[in-house]
Amino acid sequence: MADAILDIRNLSKSFGGLKATDNVDLDLRAGEIHALIGPNGAGKSTLIHQVCGGIRPDAGSIRFLGKEVLGLGVAARARLGLGRTFQISSLALDFSALRNVMLAVQSRQGSSFRFFGNVIADTGLTDPARHALDRVGLAARASVPAAELSHGERRQLEIAIAVALGSRALLLDEPMAGMGPEGSRSLTRLLDTLRAEVPILLVEHDMDAVFALADRISVLVYGRVIATGTVDEIRNHPDVRRAYLGAAA
Ligand code: ADP
């Protein structure tokens, strides 16, 4: 597939006798949101961790931007542009939103950690950091400490950091979790506009968000992809309705 940014082939991973990932094929193309759905325990997070490099698959291949990344660790894959939203705990809560992004930009530039007092005056850091905050709709909150941001705003900040790191693909594992309806709607709008510059592999339980956003959906059940298709194809897929969506579809 010429425009596959991420191309997962024949991926398998067992935990003891449990096949958490069972011969999975999945790709992510430029400009798209590809949603990965499935019941609890289907293996969605395990799959994401294998793509990021935190879990080593037993077999298969993961090509990113045309390069096999299975031999690379988490940090090397991130440097290639494989972006994952950070856990909230990785934000520096006492620092402003802007400083949080600047720290990320600084690490991307590979400079040794500078005396922090100088960082805020460094336009080589502030310009891309402000751009990233603006990109996610947090420009007006730049000087607010991360600790004072709402849950939804912290998610936006994590995405700003992924943008500032130059991510070429985003892997989001349940970004809507714990958000109220308004937070979900605003994150949905953000992801909608972001896909044009960075394609997104989106694991999400919120089916309103999935149906609103997904260009394609893959359904994972017991570690296997049982269907991949458009929203309409997945809504009407008999196996999917039986295995997962049930009456909700
Ligand atoms: P999902 O994200 O779709 O809810 P997970 O990927 O978290 O599912 O888990 C898939 C299956 O793999 C589950 O049965 C889970 O208990 C199991 N599993 C996940 N991680 C481990 C692990 N490190 N060791 C053993 N079993 C695991």
Ligand code: MG
């Ligand atoms: Mg999970």
